[in-house]
Amino acid sequence: MFRRKAYDQLVEWKRSSGGRTAMLIEGARRVGKSTIAEEFARNEYNSYALVDFTKVGDEFRRTLLDTRGDLDSFFLYLSATLGVTLTERKSLVIFDEVQLFPPAREFIKHLVADGRYDFIETGSLISINENVKDILIPSEEESMKMGPLDFEExxxxMGEEALAQMITNSFASGSPLPDSLHRKASRLWREYVLVGGMPQSVAAYAPNRDMAAADRAKRMVLKIYREDIEKYGGMAAKRIRAVFNAIPGQLSKHEKRLVYTQVENGSRSRDFMTAFSWMREAATVNLCALAEDPSIGLALSADDATVKCYMADTGLLSTMAFSASGSALPEVYRQVLLGADGVNEGMLAENAVAQQLTASGHDLYFYSKSSSIREERMEIDFLIIRPYPDAAMKPRVSPVEVKSGKRYSTVSLDKFHAKFTQRAGEEYVLHPRQMSQDGIRRFLPLYMSFCL
Incomplete structure (x- = not known):
């Protein structure tokens, strides 16, 4: 069991809710939702009952429906069936993969009101309309999103807790890491963009740094995701599959926004709205929308038809882009691990930063300005909202540029600052070099992106 930030969120939920709400853990398949729920139950309660809806039979489902008006009988049946002793206010009940039996989610309202035990639900594709259209979503349900491991996790x-803390301290203080630790952190970042944050991939890699084993684990996850598209995608499955398979090619271009006609001849943005909605809810991608008029309300000027589509996990992207089905380690993996100058890591670096920003709670937006006048053209990779020290820590728009190479320009940042001086705050350039600062522009190592 890896240390996860989601665990701390569950501890805080237990402390603050006092049994007055249930917690729904949402996320993509295979990100560790069930594992963390059971680990939390094992450590924080005297006992727990795990109801896995991928395994329970029709009899259990009928009994749940039949005993909704008699909770004493339901809890007695639950204890007898699972062989556990439930203690009032000291036991937890987990409804695992609850989307497979939506009435159980609706039942949460009555279970929480009863007050005897705490309740956690886990679910993949849980928010898609087909899973909830016939039930009343309980107001007593809180929710939290769980994704792949971020770089800190x-x-x-990898057993580098001290290094993770030093990176956090370095970001907060503005003092660069010692060169030896900077090199070490940079090497681990390169490993991360290839391995990614899917728990099974990290588990395969960590003991012996076995990249081939990690790749096999990632291919299994990708197989599951593609099967889910066919099984749950419905009428939109063809376009969902087309977008999913087109992601590496779209991100490898200089302008990484999705070009619909390259995905499907003659298509328009509105043809893909259902596919985007499905993929967003399935949490297999991170969509980054154009903010046409950047302000602290980025969503107010969002153009949801103009998007960049990142994989939710960069390790999965590396496998889609570079790995064949065999056991041989792709040569590009070796070049990335060695930090070879000839490798174009822009696709992986930008996707990995998008993954860190999402894990930190940011919605993803970018800014782009097309013009026949060269001086007006610009593109900013990401826009985030952060407190600005020069404005009494009031929130401002912070532009973020991702640079995978050591030689680059910051022309777009210069233009953005000139155009949006009154709205903009600190600027961030994420690059392979050491930390430095030039006025309001902070140059941060790529491995520090999880701190934003």
Whole structure:
């Protein structure tokens, strides 16, 4: 069991809710939702009952429906069936993969009101309309999203807790890491963009740094995701599959926004709205929308038809882009691990930063300005909202540029600052070099992106 930030969120939920709400853990398949729910139950309660809806039979489902008006009988049946002793206010009940039996989610309202035990639900594709259209969503349900490991969690998994803390301290203080630790952190970041944050991939890699084993684990996850598209995608499955398979090619271009006609001849943005909605809810991608008029309300000027589509996990992207089905380690993997100058890592670096920003709670937006006048053209990779020290820590729009190489320009940042001086705050350039600062522009190592 890897140390996960979601665990701390569950601890805080237990402390603050006092049994007055249930917690729904949402996320993509295979990100560790069930594992963390059971680990939390094992450590924080005297006993727990795990109801896995991928395994329970029709009899259990009928009994749940039949005993909704008699909770004493339901809890007695639950204890007898699972062989557990439930203690009032000291036991937890987990409804695992609850989307497979939506009435159980609706039942949460009555279970929470009863007050005897705490309740956690886990679910994949849980928010898609087909899973909830016939039930009343309980107001007593809180929710939290769980994704792949971010880079800080990856460092924890690799036994580098002290390095992770030093990176956090370095970001807060503005003092660069010692050169030896900077090189070490940079090497681990390169490993991360290839391995990614899917728990089974990290588990395969961590003991012996076996990249081939990690790749096999990632291919299994990708197989599951593609099967889910066919099984649950419905009428939109063809376009969902087309977008999913087109992601590496779209991100490898200089302008990484999705070009619909390259995905499907003659198509328009509105043809893909259902596919995007499905993929967003399935949490297999991170969509980054154009903010046409950047302000602290980025969503107010969002153009949801103009998007960049990132994989939710960069390790999965690396396998889609570079790995064949065989056991041989792709040569590009070796070049990335060595930090070879000839490798174009822009696709992986930008996707990995998108993954860190999402894990930190940011919605993803970018800014782009097309013009026949060269001086007006610009593109900013990401826009985030952060407190600005020069404005009494009031929130401002912070532009973020991702640079995978050591030689680059910051022309777009210069233009953005000139155009949006009154709205903009600190600027961030994420690059392979050491930390430095030039006025309001902070140059941060790529491995520090999880701190934003």
């Amino acid at each position: 990856f460092l924890w998994a």
